[in-house]
Structure formats: structure tokens, C-alpha cells
């Protein structure tokens with residue numbers, strides 16, 4: 631045989647021996663939607679296979695995921711009422727705060743809880759920050775995000791994930807957490823978050839689409855790559871412990887470059903649209919859901935991600951347990 635790499639592919643044991651990318655259920659984060667109210671467990675039409683829970687039923691969703699082998703969760707809250715300032719986000723009795731207390735009571739440290747810190751689900755206008763004079767006011771938003779992060783920590787969050795893309799968020803949140811005695815709570819920052827059409831099904835699920843305009847003044851332009859690296863460096867300088875690149879598959883280049891340059895863990899967020907595309911194409915028989923899911927997930931790790939946030943966390947944990955990937 632001529633020189634090549636075929637000889638390393640001739641046998642399953644050998645193929646596994648020489649795998650360059652190793653995947654573990656420990657590296658998966660499962661996003662969950664929690665709606666204010668009680669007794670809720672409803673399937674999300676825009677995200678088939680995903681449910682929306684209320685604070686009193688969410689333990690069920692966590693339990694199923696833990697049994698499947700996913701141990702970390704990213705929690706999104708959907709309040710009953712919204713207002714201009716998104717006050718529900720930092721309410722100690724808000725939907726996420728209630729859910730955190732309930733989940734911690736039921737599972738203790740068996741479930742690792744990360745909270746999304748943003749205003750868009752809580753504001754009537756659907757923007758991620760305060761609106762002043764028709765535009766998002768970056769600096770006026772920071773105290774609200776900080777208060778929200780502190781309130782989450784007080785209610786039991788293990789980690790906070792600010793996602794509003796306001797400049798200076800990580801520094802503000804870090805200072806607030808430290809001042810309130812939460813020095814040990816890490817920040818997973820949405821450092822490189824593009825203004826992406828792939829968030830569509832999420833906004834449908836969370837009721838968080840902007841009522842006017844778009845998010846292009848604070849989320850990034852997908853024509854830019856160096857800017858993502860700059861934002862990542864800024865967030866690390868401000869004290870981020872983990873950085874998120876989002877969406878994942880359209881940003882494998884960013885994940886790859888960042889993984890070579892920075893010395894902190896990188897999380898790829900495989901967003902709602904990535905999940906929905908696989909689901910929809912599979913439902914029509916165009917692609918095989920299981921294998922497409924496995925390949926897409928491994929690609930994010932191969933690019934250099936240490937963590938994958940994905941709506942397929944349960945199924946992927948199962949695939950890892952079965953030995954199909956990993």
C-alpha cells in the first residue's frame with residue numbers, strides 16, 4: 631500500500647485507539663426553559679423534543695437528563711409579566727430564582743446549575759438591555775445585569791452566564807458577585823456572540839424576540855472574526871472564567887483560533903437553529919438524526935471547544951455511553 635493513513639482505519643479497535651478528539655458527558659451542558667407558573671410541562675413547537683417547565687416541575691427534566699448522563703444545565707427563565715426594565719430578572723422570587731432553589735433542594739450538587747443572565751426574556755420590548763431614547767443604553771444596563779447575577783447566586787446558581795453583550799458586563803458582574811460574598815462563583819461569558827438567524831427557535835420558545843429593530847447594535851456582525859477574538863480577550867481581562875462562542879457550527883473557525891490563543895476553557899453553544907435544522911431535516915427523511923447529531927457535536931470539540939452547550943445533551947450523553955462517539 632502506498633503511504634497514507636488507511637492502515638490506521640482498518641479495524642474498529644485501532645480506529646478508536648488513534649482518535650484525536652475525545653468526548654465526555656462531563657463536557658456537555660443542557661439548556662432548559664423554565665416558565666413562571668405551576669404544573670407546566672409543555673413541548674416546544676419550535677424545538678421538537680424540548681420542553682418548557684415551571685419551577686415546580688423542572689426537577690423532572692433535570693432528573694431525566696441526569697439519568698441520561700448530562701450533569702450541567704443552563705437555565706433560561708420566562709416570566710409571567712414583563713416590563714420596560716426587565717425587573718423580573720433580578721427579583722429574588724423570580725422564575726429562575728424559584729427554580730434554582732427547587733432544583734438545589736432536590737439534587738444538591740448532583741446538578742450543576744448555570745444561569746443565563748440577560749434581560750430580553752423579561753423586557754416588554756424584547757431587547758437585552760435598557761432602552762433610552764430608542765436605543766439600548768449599555769452602561770445603564772450593567773447594574774441590572776449585576777443585580778440579576780447576584781440574585782441567581784443567592785438562590786443557588788453554581789455559575790452565571792451573562793449573555794446580553796453589553797460592554798463591561800463581566801467586570802461589573804464580577805465586582806458585584808465579589809462584593810456580595812460570591813467570590814467563588816465563576817462567570818461563563820458569552821464573549822463572542824453573533825447576531826444570528828440561528829437563534830430563531832429559541833426566541834419563539836422564550837418569547838424574547840425584539841419588538842422593534844434587531845440586536846445588531848450589540849451582537850456581532852458575522853463578517854468579522856478578529857473582532858470575536860478581541861471580545862474574548864476583553865472578557866478574559868475583565869475576569870471571565872470560561873468563554874462562549876455562539877452559534878457553534880457557523881463559528882468553528884472562531885473556536886479553533888481562540889482555542890490556540892487563549893488559556894481558558896471555551897464553550898461552543900450549538901444553538902436552537904442548529905438543533906432545529908437537524909430535527910427538521912431528519913423528520914423529512916433527508917438526513918439521519920442520530921449520526922448527524924454525533925458528527926456535529928464532535929466537530930465542535932475537534933475545532934477546539936472544551937465544553938458543548940447543546941439541546942442534544944441527553945442524546946449525546948447516551949451516544950457516549952454506548953461508545954458511538956467519545
Ligand code: PBG
Nearest residue numbers: 748750793828829832901902903
Ligand atoms: C439571550 C439569549 C439568546 C440565546 C441565548 N441567550 C437569544 C438571543 O440572543 O437572541 C439563543 C440561544 C439559542 O438560540 O439556542 N440573549
